[in-house]
Amino acid sequence: MEGSEKSFDKDAEQFFSNSGINDLTQKDAINDFVLELKDNSLWGKFYAIYPMVGGTAATTKWNLKDPRDLDSAYRLTFSGQPVFAATGVLFPTLSDYADTHFTDSTLNYKNSAISYYSRTENTIVGYDMGCTNVTWPYNQLTAYSDVSQPGFLSAWLGYIPNISTLTTTGLFMLSSSNVNITLYRNGVNLGSSEEEPKPIFTGLTILIGTSRGGPSGQRECALATIGESLTDAQSLKFYQIVQKLQDNLGR
Numbered sequence: 096m097e098g099s100e101k102s103f104d105k106d107a108e109q110f111f112s113n114s115g116i117n118d119l120t121q122k123d124a125i126n127d128f129v130l131e132l133k134d135n136s137l138w139g140k141f142y143a144i145y146p147m148v149g150g151t152a153a154t155t156k157w158n159l160k161d162p163r164d165l166d167s168a169y170r171l172t173f174s175g176q177p178v179f180a181a182t183g184v185l186f187p188t189l190s191d192y193a194d195t196h197f198t199d200s201t202l203n204y205k206n207s208a209i210s211y212y213s214r215t216e217n218t219i220v221g222y223d224m225g226c227t228n229v230t231w232p233y234n235q236l237t238a239y240s241d242v243s244q245p246g247f248l249s250a251w252l253g254y255i256p257n258i259s260t261l262t263t264t265g266l267f268m269l270s271s272s273n274v275n276i277t278l279y280r281n282g283v284n285l286g287s288s289e290e291e292p293k294p295i296f297t298g299l300t301i302l303i304g305t306s307r308g309g310p311s312g313q314r315e316c317a318l319a320t321i322g323e324s325l326t327d328a329q330s331l332k333f334y335q336i337v338q339k340l341q342d343n344l345g346r
Contacts, residue, residue: 104129106138106159113162114154121148124343129159131336137329141322143169143197145303147183148344155184156193166196169321177304182346183214183317186304191311193303197321199226199234200296206324209301210268212337213238214346215314217263223314225306226299234297235306238263238314263314266334270324277327282334284327317341 101119103111107126116122125146132138144159156171164170175191177184186192211223218239222228225235268279275287303319305311318337325333 104133110157110159110162113164114149114157116149116154118149121344124148124340125159127343128336128340131339132333135329135332135336137325137333137336140325140329141320142201143195143319143321145171145193145195145316145319146340147317147319150179150181152177152179155179169195169197171195171303178315180315181344183212183315184304185215185313185315186311187313189305189309189311192305195301195303195321197301198296198298199301200298202296202321203323204292204294204296205271205273208268208270208320208322208324209236210266210318210320210333211236211238211303211314211316212266212318212341213264213312213314214317215263217312217314219310219313221310221312222306223267223312223316224301224303224319226297226301228306228308228310230297230299232293232295232297233306234299234301236267236269237306237312238267239312263312266318266337268325268330268333270330272324279325279330279334281338282331284330317346 103126107129111122141160146159147155149155152173158169161168171193173193177186177191209224222235222237227233265281270277271292274291276292277287278285303316
């Protein structure tokens with residue numbers, strides 16, 4: 096009906112209401128993203144989804160899965176001076192990060208995953224997401240790390256998949272299963288650890304933009320997630336849905 100207000104998915108609508116996002120392009124993109132996750136049985140795989148939309152600390156701090164302004168809802172708390180833009184959030188130094196308030200010991204060590212969508216191409220040795228670079232098992236992710244093994248994602252649930260990547264842009268994911276830990280970039284399985292994950296945790300919260308003790312990867316984040324493990328097929332579908340979100344947002 097002419098003049099009628101557009102209807103959105105109830106979870107997307109709650110996110111818009113709490114975040115204050117009013118831009119119709121952004122609302123349409125998020126709404127489509129939520130619907131596609133649900134249509135592909137992926138919505139329930141995540142505890143936290145951070146779309147990094149709106150260009151301010153006030154709009155980017157929200158967990159799409161539970162958009163309440165509470166630490167227990169895994170709402171982000173920013174530290175330092177992150178750079179907020181329509182394209183995402185850049186964490187330029189070790190002091191710039193977002194705390195998810197999600198402790199790694201909350202995860203099932205054989206059924207977990209973290210992901211980070213990087214928009215920055217660089218060769219800076221540093222971490223993009225994780226708990227600590229000081230205490231084993233670290234539980235962190237980087238698109239570019241040790242200069243002797245450039246480009247591997249590292250140290251998730253007790254093992255380090257020493258796998259090279261040719262670029263630091265795109266959706267990077269570490270996913271644990273009963274048998275190993277797999278690295279994905281843009282939904283493609285790049286390889287796995289030779290051993291199964293271990294039930295060991297740091298007991299620290301997962302940070303976005305760096306890992307305690309650093310260094311920082313200094314790569315702009317356009318989305319980050321914490322959730323359950325994904326199969327190869329699910330990882331590819333998730334990337335396709337995420338990339339459509341980025342395209343719809345014009346970034």
